Amino acid sequence: MAPMISIQSVTKVYQSSRGEVTSLDDVSLDVDRGEFVTLVGPSGCGKSTMLNLVAGLLEPTSGRILVDGAPVAGPGPDRGVIFQQYALFPWLTARKNVEFGLRLQGLNKRERRERAQHYLELVGLGRFGSALPKELSGGMKQRCAIARAYAVNPSLLLMDEPFGALDALTRVQMQDDLLATWQQERRTVLFITHDVDEAVYLAGRVVVMSPHPGRISDIVDVPLPYPRTEDMRLSPQFAQIRGRVWRGVHHPSATSTLRGDGA
Amino acid sequence: MANKHAESLLEAGRTGPADAGGAPPPTPERRRMRRAGSIAWLYLATFVLGIGLWWLYAALGDNELAPGPPEVIRSFGEGLRNGWLLEHTQASLGRVVAGFLLGVALAIPAGFLMGWYRWARGMVEPWVQFFRTVPPLALIPLVIVFLGIGETAKIFVIFLAAFLSCVIATFQGVRNVDVTFVNAARVLGAGDATIFGRVIVPASMPYIFVGMRVALGSSWATLVASELLAAPTGLGRMMQSAQQFLQTERIVVGIIMIGALGFAMDRLLLVGERRLTSWQEVR
Numbered sequence: 001m002a003p004m005i006s007i008q009s010v011t012k013v014y015q016s017s018r019g020e021v022t023s024l025d026d027v028s029l030d031v032d033r034g035e036f037v038t039l040v041g042p043s044g045c046g047k048s049t050m051l052n053l054v055a056g057l058l059e060p061t062s063g064r065i066l067v068d069g070a071p072v073a074g075p076g077p078d079r080g081v082i083f084q085q086y087a088l089f090p091w092l093t094a095r096k097n098v099e100f101g102l103r104l105q106g107l108n109k110r111e112r113r114e115r116a117q118h119y120l121e122l123v124g125l126g127r128f129g130s131a132l133p134k135e136l137s138g139g140m141k142q143r144c145a146i147a148r149a150y151a152v153n154p155s156l157l158l159m160d161e162p163f164g165a166l167d168a169l170t171r172v173q174m175q176d177d178l179l180a181t182w183q184q185e186r187r188t189v190l191f192i193t194h195d196v197d198e199a200v201y202l203a204g205r206v207v208v209m210s211p212h213p214g215r216i217s218d219i220v221d222v223p224l225p226y227p228r229t230e231d232m233r234l235s236p237q238f239a240q241i242r243g244r245v246w247r248g249v250h251h252p253s254a255t256s257t258l259r260g261d262g263a
Numbered sequence: 264m265a266n267k268h269a270e271s272l273l274e275a276g277r278t279g280p281a282d283a284g285g286a287p288p289p290t291p292e293r294r295r296m297r298r299a300g301s302i303a304w305l306y307l308a309t310f311v312l313g314i315g316l317w318w319l320y321a322a323l324g325d326n327e328l329a330p331g332p333p334e335v336i337r338s339f340g341e342g343l344r345n346g347w348l349l350e351h352t353q354a355s356l357g358r359v360v361a362g363f364l365l366g367v368a369l370a371i372p373a374g375f376l377m378g379w380y381r382w383a384r385g386m387v388e389p390w391v392q393f394f395r396t397v398p399p400l401a402l403i404p405l406v407i408v409f410l411g412i413g414e415t416a417k418i419f420v421i422f423l424a425a426f427l428s429c430v431i432a433t434f435q436g437v438r439n440v441d442v443t444f445v446n447a448a449r450v451l452g453a454g455d456a457t458i459f460g461r462v463i464v465p466a467s468m469p470y471i472f473v474g475m476r477v478a479l480g481s482s483w484a485t486l487v488a489s490e491l492l493a494a495p496t497g498l499g500r501m502m503q504s505a506q507q508f509l510q511t512e513r514i515v516v517g518i519i520m521i522g523a524l525g526f527a528m529d530r531l532l533l534v535g536e537r538r539l540t541s542w543q544e545v546r
Binding site: 077087089152 | 441443444446447448449450451452453457461462465466468540542543544
């Protein structure tokens, strides 16, 4: 079976006022169906660019990207995106936000209601359907955004540092919540973070990226089973994996062996 | 299972620092009301103080032409009894409302077009920027040449003032829509029409209301100028003839009428704004 995402020798060059900036340099990566992959790296490593390319919000300068075997041509509801800034429509209630995509799929009012309620409950916002985003805390907003992305039933979820704006305690809780949701409604997830701990805790596979130009410097398998627990987070095995990822992120020269072929 | 998960999330919501409070906190609303109560007293206090100072000046000074509150109130009553106040007010109000509504009705779609299509921006913006700095008063001789001295000419001048203030604000509103909202709509499957109707329009609503309120102010400000165009009636006309007959108290009556009507219409817009943009994070 074809991989869910196939990134094939993708290069992305931006035109900036100081000339050309190579954000991604000949990057290749395959992600299998149902996999939870995290992309971790310092700023400037092109991880957000990679996600926006898969989402169809950007176009590659060269190379190509296949999702579910078909080349990406613009954004679409088969790929749900969760942004760091939540991106909830502030003029719509939590329920109407979740219903936004459902309405575009032509569902009638009753079906929209039911689906929205189901996903709000899934993320623990069942009682907050009529709240406006401004009445929700940061964590609740992001849970609502996750419900909105899930509701349109995408085969792939792209998450761009979704917990980056949350405090450390809420962040840990959100990680557990996300994994619980993911285990109930299994989708392929590509998750971007700059937090090494988060990257290892969530992923089946961690992709380490290095900057200038953006390249994949290491790919680390996380052989811990799901559901992940606090004990695992504090285990020596976790620490060992975390150590390797940490070195890859903070000292990219030490792991200079380019292992960007991915598959 | 789903329920248990939801409960654990709610529990987390209660204990997490960012999630403090299981329900949306009602406190800011109450705090705002308390603040609104105290500010109303300040409004009253400053109003009384202002009137008092004016009265004192009129009573103590030896300027015969400086009318005090009693003279103005007398003139006001006389205007109501004889009907001239109502007649002038009606004429002016009709012009302002017509010019304002026409201006806003054209400015909002024009602003949207400018924000959405490059060609529309390129074609409209230079004209708007050029005429924005020209006071409508300066255009009056030309308006007389093209539109004569009838009602159309007066409404046109007010229309122009309203249009120019509102079109810039609407345009800015569309330009300032957070691109994340547009991207969020696109990844959910929205096409251009949906993005326009369900993201751009609501997101720029706060700017449009600011534009409308500025437009209302410009409409009233232009009124007196527009009534220089040989108007038989109108508050501006009334104040000009009062000036010739040294009826200063009547000028004050005109000022108060314009100020009060402008204020009332602004409050009306504010009610609409509160209703349509109450979703905003800060206000």
